[in-house]
Amino acid sequence: MVRMTEAGPEEQAIWAELGKIADPEIPVLSLVDMKVIRAVTIRESGVLVLFSPTYVGCPATSMIMTEIREHLHRLGYDDVEIETTFSPPWSTDMLEEGVREKLRVFGISPPPRESGDLNVALAEPVACPFCGSAQTKLESAFGPTLCKQIYYCDHCLQSFERFKPL
Numbered sequence: 186m187v188r189m190t191e192a193g194p195e196e197q198a199i200w201a202e203l204g205k206i207a208d209p210e211i212p213v214l215s216l217v218d219m220k221v222i223r224a225v226t227i228r229e230s231g232v233l234v235l236f237s238p239t240y241v242g243c244p245a246t247s248m249i250m251t252e253i254r255e256h257l258h259r260l261g262y263d264d265v266e267i268e269t270t271f272s273p274p275w276s277t278d279m280l281e282e283g284v285r286e287k288l289r290v291f292g293i294s295p296p297p298r299e300s301g302d303l304n305v306a307l308a309e310p311v312a313c314p315f316c317g318s319a320q321t322k323l324e325s326a327f328g329p330t331l332c333k334q335i336y337y338c339d340h341c342l343q344s345f346e347r348f349k350p351l
Contacts, residue, residue: 195227198260199260202259202260203217203234203253203257205256206249206252206253206256208221209249210245210330210332218281218284219239220237223235233268234253234267235268236250236267236268236270237269237270237274238269240331240332241271253267276299277296277349280296292315292345293345293346294312294313294346294347294348295314297309297350303350306350307349307350311323313341314345315343316343318338318340320338320339321336321337322339324344332349333347
């Protein structure tokens with residue numbers, strides 16, 4: 186999310202309300218944390234929200250849009266338009282360090298920063314979010330959602346999820 190000017194009180198209130206909407210797959214993060222809300226534009230008739238799903242086939246897209254509308258209706262906006270964009274595509278590199286730390290504390294190993302080669306990033310050692318050990322091994326390339334993998338830590342004997350780099 187790039188803002189060219191300082192947000193006024195009305196826009197700040199909208200961003201604060203959108204920040205209350207939890208990501209449906211990672212409830213410790215909000216849609217604002219995930220950077221899927223790209224921009225907010227206040228219009229005479231209502232609000233335009235620029236939304237970028239994490240990937241084209243995201244099954245939660247309509248649910249997320251419904252939540253955005255419900256939250257902004259609570260602020261008094263009857264006309265809420267949501268525009269979807271995939272340009273630029275969403276990437277885990279958009280996640281700020283504080284968000285990566287929230288993932289780790291929640292028990293999900295955060296994704297590595299882009300190395301230029303996805304295969305290299307996927308082959309890098311994965312630190313256990315519980316003990317920090319790199320003595321981990323991939324248990325399943327697919328976790329409960331497409332964006333996660335399942336790992337096992339040989340040091341603390343815990344299974345954990347890793348957010349895949351995208």
